[in-house]
Amino acid sequence: HVQLQESGPGLVKPSQTLSLTCTVSGGSMNSGDYYWSWIRQRPGKGLEWIGYIYYSGNTYYNPSLQSRVTISVDASKNQFSVKLNAVTAADTAVYYCARLTIAVAGFDYWGQGTPVTVSS
Amino acid sequence: EVVLTQFPATLSLSPGERATLSCRASRSVSTYLAWYQQKPGQAPRLLIYYASNRATGVPARFSGSGSGTDFTLTISSLEPEDFAIYYCQQRSNWGLTFGGGTKVEIK
Numbered sequence: 202h203v204q205l206q207e208s209g210p211g212l213v214k215p216s217q218t219l220s221l222t223c224t225v226s227g228g229s230m231n232s233g234d235y236y237w238s239w240i241r242q243r244p245g246k247g248l249e250w251i252g253y254i255y256y257s258g259n260t261y262y263n264p265s266l267q268s269r270v271t272i273s274v275d276a277s278k279n280q281f282s283v284k285l286n287a288v289t290a291a292d293t294a295v296y297y298c299a300r301l302t303i304a305v306a307g308f309d310y311w312g313q314g315t316p317v318t319v320s321s
Numbered sequence: 322e323v324v325l326t327q328f329p330a331t332l333s334l335s336p337g338e339r340a341t342l343s344c345r346a347s348r349s350v351s352t353y354l355a356w357y358q359q360k361p362g363q364a365p366r367l368l369i370y371y372a373s374n375r376a377t378g379v380p381a382r383f384s385g386s387g388s389g390t391d392f393t394l395t396i397s398s399l400e401p402e403d404f405a406i407y408y409c410q411q412r413s414n415w416g417l418t419f420g421g422g423t424k425v426e427i428k
Contacts, residue, residue: 247408247419247420247421247422248357248359248365248408248410248419248422249419250416250417250418250419253417261416261417263416263417264322264416297364297365299364301412305355305367305370305371305374305376306353306355306370306371306412307355307357307367307370307376307410307412308355308357308365308367308410309367309376311364311365311366312364313363313364314364
């Protein structure tokens with residue numbers, strides 16, 4: 202049974218870099234069947250795809266965030282990470298990691314989400 | 322980018338009633354469309370993929386239809402646990418986007 206768990210600071214200062222890690226358990230990340238993804242949800246708002254990474258390291262980002270975001274993977278640790286730089290209050294959100302299964306073109310496993318507040 | 326527009330924004334219904342939720346894409350996404358259910362304080366849950374396929378464990382009262390630009394999620398008879406927010410999502414050559422959501426609330 203696959204599980205994903207986000208970890209990282211819950212408070213980040215404006216202009217600094219938000220860094221989160223997702224640990225995957227119950228399955229290997231070394232598979233061409235999935236994209237490992239980050240999604241966020243601002244308070245009271247809908248879902249926003251940040252980007253995803255393939256096990257090979259290929260990345261795909263939301264064009265609106267592409268200039269500030271980097272997603273990386275460490276398959277040996279079954280972890281993948283997101284860095285979002287130059288954050289502002291608009292980046293305050295719950296951040297989810299999720300697995301997109303290519304065969305269904307949908308996110309079938311999600312982490313519980315971790316809230317991140319950008320404030321001085 | 323493909324913009325997904327969901328309507329109505331809010332649907333007020335009673336348990337046992339039929340719910341019909343719509344999602345319209347700004348360009349054709351074929352059947353690369355999924356539906357999710359989200360309850361307060363929880364992560365979204367995949368309900369439907371490829372427009373009409375139920376995900377594992379999803380009750381048969383949930384069904385999806387459509388292709389191209391117009392899609393529908395139908396809940397045949399609302400159970401108390403179905404009152405939640407529903408999102409559509411597409412993945413295509415133009416990236417990945419979510420709709421703004423439809424809230425199904427108790428009337």
